[in-house]
Amino acid sequence: MAHFGYDQGVFSGTLISADFLKTFPQIKNPGVSGITSSCFSLGAFFGCLASFLLADRFGRKKSIYFGLVVNVIGAVLQIAAYHLPQLVVGRIVNGFAMGIISTTCPIFMAETSPSHIRGKLVVLGSLSVTAGFCLANWINYALFNDNGPFQWRFPLAFQLVFTIIALIFLPLSVESPRWCLLRGRVQEARVVLARLRGAGCDLDDIYVDYDLRSIQKTLEDEQSACLSTVDTLLCRDPSQSLRRLLLSCGTQLMQQFSGVNLLGYYLPTILIESVGVSNASARLLSAANSTLYLAAAFLCLVLIDRVGRRRLMMYGSLTTGSCYLVAAITLKEATLHPEQKAALGKATVAMFFLYYFCYGTSFAKVPWVFNSEINSLGWRNRGAAAGAATNWLSAFVILQFTKAGVDNLGWGLYLLFAGFCWSYFPIVYLFYPETSHRTLEDMDEIFRHHGGSLFVFRDKILTQQRRPLEFIEAEQRRILELPGSPLESRDAEV
Numbered sequence: 001m002a003h004f005g006y007d008q009g010v011f012s013g014t015l016i017s018a019d020f021l022k023t024f025p026q027i028k029n030p031g032v033s034g035i036t037s038s039c040f041s042l043g044a045f046f047g048c049l050a051s052f053l054l055a056d057r058f059g060r061k062k063s064i065y066f067g068l069v070v071n072v073i074g075a076v077l078q079i080a081a082y083h084l085p086q087l088v089v090g091r092i093v094n095g096f097a098m099g100i101i102s103t104t105c106p107i108f109m110a111e112t113s114p115s116h117i118r119g120k121l122v123v124l125g126s127l128s129v130t131a132g133f134c135l136a137n138w139i140n141y142a143l144f145n146d147n148g149p150f151q152w153r154f155p156l157a158f159q160l161v162f163t164i165i166a167l168i169f170l171p172l173s174v175e176s177p178r179w180c181l182l183r184g185r186v187q188e189a190r191v192v193l194a195r196l197r198g199a200g201c202d203l204d205d206i207y208v209d210y211d212l213r214s215i216q217k218t219l220e221d222e223q224s225a226c227l228s229t230v231d232t233l234l235c236r237d238p239s240q241s242l243r244r245l246l247l248s249c250g251t252q253l254m255q256q257f258s259g260v261n262l263l264g265y266y267l268p269t270i271l272i273e274s275v276g277v278s279n280a281s282a283r284l285l286s287a288a289n290s291t292l293y294l295a296a297a298f299l300c301l302v303l304i305d306r307v308g309r310r311r312l313m314m315y316g317s318l319t320t321g322s323c324y325l326v327a328a329i330t331l332k333e334a335t336l337h338p339e340q341k342a343a344l345g346k347a348t349v350a351m352f353f354l355y356y357f358c359y360g361t362s363f364a365k366v367p368w369v370f371n372s373e374i375n376s377l378g379w380r381n382r383g384a385a386a387g388a389a390t391n392w393l394s395a396f397v398i399l400q401f402t403k404a405g406v407d408n409l410g411w412g413l414y415l416l417f418a419g420f421c422w423s424y425f426p427i428v429y430l431f432y433p434e435t436s437h438r439t440l441e442d443m444d445e446i447f448r449h450h451g452g453s454l455f456v457f458r459d460k461i462l463t464q465q466r467r468p469l470e471f472i473e474a475e476q477r478r479i480l481e482l483p484g485s486p487l488e489s490r491d492a493e494v
Contacts, residue, residue, distance in 0.1 A: 005132030006162060007094060010155045011037060012286060013140025016268050016279060017152040024084050030404050036088060038399035041261075041392045043074075043092035047099020048389035054100065055381040059183075060108040060176045067100035068163050068170075079157045095392070103388040107380055110372035110440065111176040112196055119304040119436055122369045123297070130290075130297040130360065132162065137290040140268075141283040178380075178440070181215055189215075210479060217478040218441040240447040241379045243454075247432060248374050248387040251313070251367035254424045256394035258320050258363050259417040262402050263352060270406060275331075275345040289353050296360025308436045308465040309366050313428045316362025321421030323355035324414045331411035367391070373435045374443060430455050433462040441478070442471045 014020050015027065015037070026032045047067070054063040074097055077090030106122055113121045136155065143151045174196065180189035193208045194201045201208065263270070267289065268282040277285065303312060327348050334344040367387075375383030405413040433446055433456045446462060456462040461470060 005129030005134075006136045006159050007040070007098060007132075010136040010140065010159065011040070012268050013137070013143075013155065013283060014152040016272070016282070018147050019149050020152045023082065023149070024087065026084055030407055032084075034400045034402065034404065036084070036091070037402075038396045039088050040091045040095035040098070041395035041399060043095025044099035044102065044392035045095075045389050045396060047096040047101075048103050048385045048392060049099075050096070051100045051103040051388075052382055052385035055104050055107065055385070056179070056182070059179055060104055060111070061170065061173065063100060063104045064108065064170060065167075067097045067104070068167055069097075070100070071097035071163050072160060073097075075156065075159050075163070079153055099388065099392055102391075103381075103385045106368045106372040107384045108176055110369075111178045111380075112174065112192075117305065118373070119309075119369050120301055122372055123301045123304045123365045126365045126368050127294075127297045127301060130294050130364065134287075134290040134294045137283075137287040141287040144280055144283050177212075178215055178219075181212075181219055186212075186216075213479050214439070214441055214475055218444055221444070221478075238448055239376050239444055241376055241383070244374050244376065244443070244447060245379065245383045245386055248371045248383045249390040250427070250431075251370045252387045252391035253394055254313070254317075254427075255363045255367045256391055256398055257417075257420045258316070258359060258424075259324070259398065259414075259420070260359055260364070261395050261398050262405075262413075262417065263355070267352065271349070273406065275348050276341060277345070277349075285349060289356055292353055293356040293360045293364075296357045297364060300361045300365045303361060304365065304369060305436050308434050309370050310428055310432055310434050310463060311465075312362045312366050313432065314425050316358060316366070317421055317424040317428065319358035320355055320363070321418045323351045323358060324418035324421060327351040327355075328411045328414040328418065331414065335411070370432075370435060373438075373440060376444060380440075429457055432456065434465060436465060437467040438471060439475065441475065442467070445471050445474050 015033065021027055024036075027036060047070075051063055051067075054066065058066075071094060074090050074092075074094030077093060078087055079090075081087035081090055105125055109122050109125050110118055139155050139158065143154065174192045175188070177189040177192040177196070180186075180192060190203055190208060190212055193211050194203050194205065197205065197208060267286045268279075271277045271282040271285055272279060300312070330344045330347045330351065334341045334348075337344070371384055371387040372380075409416070431454060433450075435443070438446075450459055450462055453459075461468045
């Protein structure tokens with residue numbers, strides 16, 4: 001997923017490249033600049049809708065293959081672009097591929113990960129996105145002195161390196177065992193589960209049988225209670241698939257309306273126009289900021305399972321909102337006291353750095369983990385697709401109006417985002433259950449037996465960090481309900 005983050009980061013430097021502005025002078029218009037940046041997100045939105053159909057029908061691996069091939073096409077169109085329409089089409093195609101990949105990869109990782117490290121592994125995948133973003137910013141800075149087409153065409157071409165690496169190593173991975181069972185491929189699922197248990201694990205291993213039967217039983221329960229899409233949308237589903245989908249989409253909406261792409265795509269532009277730094281300094285600061293962002297992502301890797309999803313999101317709400325508030329105040333003071341603009345500009349830059357650290361340890365990663373966990377097996381791909389589509393559609397809205405917002409609202413734009421960020425705290429506290437240290441099959445227990453109320457903060461089972469004993473006992477009952485249970489065999493031997 002590194003090329004996902006690289007594609008997001010590389011265009012910020014492209015937008016301020018002299019040869020790029022000479023080749024595409026229309027970019028100087030804020031409306032054209034907005035659509036050129038945001039069309040990537042629009043393409044990703046439609047890619048998410050495509051993954052809605054692809055991942056359940058053809059599998060997780062084949063969907064990722066398709067996304068990688070489409071990504072190559074989009075990258076080539078951009079590299080060879082001399083006219084704005086070709087560039088825009090290339091970004092839309094590139095975005096379409098990213099929509100498929102960004103939807104399918106987190107599901108793939110979640111469905112092949114043990115529950116006690118699932119959060120870490122999904123964050124590790126997302127961390128590679130941040131690493132790609134960081135690399136893109138340093139490449140932009142390294143090429144500052146090259147004023148020719150190489151300054152922006154090479155960074156756009158470099159994304160193909162990630163695609164080639166992924167195409168080489170993807171055949172070595174397994175298919176999702178849960179997707180195999182969803183398609184009735186029981187023996188294939190058993191083989192995959194044995195491989196995931198480690199080298200030398202036998203197909204008849206008791207723990208492989210345990211995992212297989214737990215997933216089978218949950219799938220059978222879902223299918224026996226399966227309702228039509230209309231009934232599900234009317235909230236007649238005992239698994240509460242619609243509610244889970246809305247919670248999934250909510251985290252993605254919060255991620256984008258925390259304003260990360262406001263800074264991700266336009267930080268060099270903002271530093272030049274709002275803070276008053278030079279072009280070279282803007283590139284250097286953006287690269288340094290992306291390095292801090294990467295360090296924060298590594299910290300999130302440590303925190304995600306120790307602290308839990310709820311606490312990280314609530315912490316992120318308070319801290320990112322506070323960073324925006326201080327940035328708004330310093331920018332406002334700079335307009336009132338021009339003689340202090342340099343000092344206030346440094347304070348603003350410090351707030352942008354602090355924002356990225358707080359965001360990197362919270363909303364940068366948690367929504368992707370939560371999105372891959374919360375939905376039922378039958379709705380996991382659809383829920384993940386809807387969540388990722390919400391993310392990309394929100395990103396399109398943010399990017400489309402960011403340049404105009406910077407030009408017309410100034411410091412008020414950051415005050416607006418401070419309000420958005422702070423509003424997430426009560427939403428998470430009231431409505432979002434904890435999902436760390438739960439198996440994917442535990443999610444049905446949450447909504448079938450504890451989902452009577454929309455408010456979760458009063459139920460300790462739904463908010464505690466440790467896996468509740470009630471869920472462990474429910475899993476054991478699921479295993480025992482199937483004939484030939486490995487637990488029965490073990491008890492008989494004893």
